[in-house]
Amino acid sequence: MKKSVRKPILAVGPFHPLQEEMEFFQLTVDGEIVTDIDVRISYNHRGIEKLSETLQFDQVPFLVSRVCGICSASHPLAYVQAVEDIVGVTPPDRALYVRVIINELERIHSHLLWVGLAGHFIGYDTVFMWAWKYREPVLDLLEKITGNRNNYGNVKVGGCREDVPDEIIPKILQELDNVEQKTEMLAKAVLDDPVLHARLKGVGTLSNKDAMDYAVVGPTARGSGVDIDVRRDDPYAAYADLDWKVITQTEGDVFAKAVVRLLETFESIKMVRQALKKLPKGPVAAEVKEIPPGEGCGHAEAPRGETFHYVRSDGGNRPVRHKIRAPSYVNVPSFRASCIGQHIADVTITLAAVDPCYSCTERMAVMDSRSNVILDYESLLRLSREKTAKIKKEIGSPELKLEDL
Amino acid sequence: MSWKMKALKKSVWVFHVNTGACNNCDIEIVNLLTPKFDVERFGIKLVGSPRHADALLVTGVGTKQAAKRLQEVYRQTAKPCVVFCMGACAGGGGIFEGAYHVAGPVDKIVKEVDPNAIIAYVPGCPPKPEAMISGVVKALAAI
Amino acid sequence: MNQEELDNRLAEISDKLIDTQRISDRRVFLLCESENSFAVNKFLFQDLALRFIIATGIDSDSCFEVLYHYSNDETGCIVTVKAFIRDRENPSMESITPILPAAEWIEREMRDILGIDFINHPNLRRLILSDDWPEGVYPLRKEVKK
Helix, strand or coil, X not given: CCCCCCCCCCCCCCCCCCCCCCCEEEEEEEXXXXXXXXXXXXXXXXXXXXXXXXXXXXXXXXXXXXXXXXXXXXXXXXXXXXXXXXXXXXXXXXXXXXXXXXXXXXXXXXXXXXXXXXXXXXXXXXXXXXXXXXXXXXXXXXXXXXXXXXXCCCEECCEECCCCCHHHHHHHHHHHHHHHHHHHHHHHHHHCCHHHHHHHCCCCCCCHHHHHHCCCCHHHHHCCCCCCCHHHHCCCCCHHHCCCCCCCCCCCCHHHHHHHHHHHHHHHHHHHHHHHHHCCXXXXXXXXXXXXXXXXXXXXXXXXXXXXXXXXXXCCCCCCEEEEECCHHHHHHHHHHHHCCCEHHHHHHHHHHCCCCCCXXXXXXXXXXXXCEEECHHHHHHHHHHHHHHHHHXXXXXXXXXCCC | CCHHHHHHHHCCEEXXXXXXXXXXXXXXXXXXXCCCCCHHHHCCEECCCHHHCCEEEEECCCEHHHHHHHHXXXXXXXXXXXXXXXXXXXXXXXXXXXXXXXXXXXXXXXXXXXXXXXXXXXXXXCXXXXXXXXXXXXXXXXX | CCHHHHHHHHHHHHHHCCEEEEEECCEEEEEEEHHXXXXXXXXXXXXXXXXXXXXXXXXXXXXXXXXXXXEECCCCEEEEEEEEECCCCCCEEECCCCCCHHHHHHHHHHHHHHCCEEECCCCCCCCCCCCCCCCCCCCCCCCCCC
């Protein structure tokens, strides 16, 4: 039985990870147009690179998995690839395929999370509830395979810590069909909605030139026509063996970035299916006894873009230096280019389109010249939703229909 | 038990504070509101201001920059209130214990402001949503 | 550009380099003194249009090193400029932010955690350390205990 969902917004206030987020954006405005932005990121700084120097090489993946919760498979993968660069070892084929499976499953649930949050910011809480409901089965799959919904602890230097048991492969394939079907519904509802077209097109545009000057990565780059993807450009794991395509759009606005993320989700589903069907037999790890002196670079395409790790070894059993660069580190500064000149009603969704990994938007406020807050985050959120409501009224579009929650 | 406590236990309004977390715990907290777990049916509601809150859900290690802010939020929260340390980081620093920018753990930061603060710990990295619900319910039953 | 073109063009700045190390076909290190770092970076970003990834600052006992990592996306080759700052007392380098906005944050971060001064940086304020973190204490320097 299908009925249109008319549940009211559940909670009073913002209720996503961006709540109380420790990223602080101070916006200055001229009337209702943003003229400048200042960013502080010290709230979230924990000192991970220094901590890494106190751990042994094989303990580090557990640490870096927690740099960011929603890219928790990409960081350890980039790190172990940097160390494998130093050692000169290639993991066995089965390990390379398992790495693809875990990382693409993460991409699927991360992109669905983003779609939900974006919906929340513009007042489409149906989309939020729906997307977050249908990412749950993906988390359950990951728990079945690795033992945890997040922080999989799945890679180590030389391969993977754990295998994907052959017995559960049929179940994973079946679940994927289900996720694909739900994502198709969601994509159709979102991409065909005239209100969303009016609300998101031309908003938060990042030009192709700015995308390159700020060296942005991931969907933020691909939405602006920058055709880069580490999985294709410097193939790692088993990506070179699979049939998939890099998704790009040219407009650079929020809508373009939403299209990129939705279409990428379908590519990821395809990739996991192929990887499961082609999963070679054999061990999932090569033995690595020592890390010789040297330096290595490893990168992986996280849901938000390229995650880059640099590791230096002096032959001991701990890294001498470990540099970690999350994709948001280059994407968030580009917010300056895509937000200046925008209307304040659009700032929350513009920042969200960058998909900041650390959960940033909530800590956003418009300040006056004496550093007094004239518009806090809740007001900015309200303005964003009011704009959507106004557009809905003008266009006269029916309520978004999705299968009953 | 005071009538205030009785009232508090009927329907808990919570305010979420991130003091330097990787976001896994934060995302799982938000998951509590989504259809699979739906904590609204227990009367648990996420509010937008500490002044309306009965409980604080605190995640993160308590970085040096966030510590003062957490104390300020605690002062503003209506009393009596319960501080829930969600996750290994809030509970004791987790894997980040000893890092140079950590001022926490969270209980130490809160007790500087109120040595008699009521603090509950929900371990996990991150705690599963079921564990969070169970932790909140258990803590409230024990008060 | 393809690998052969890249190799040929890298030869154009060899006069500014101490050495070129090819660790593998996809990992190249260009070593230079800090005085030449700006010119080498400018060449890679503006002339070769490589994509800037990030920079790594390292306290190497006898000197400081700043590594600027670039990607040639067409071939997947990572080209790293390794600049040596020999003056340990007052480490400084010319900032590349004026020509490469993407470097703004990481140069501010290196100043916070290593104390390297980036000359001509448009906005060299504290980025990642707390407001009350003491001046002059640089966490990633070797003398700061773990």
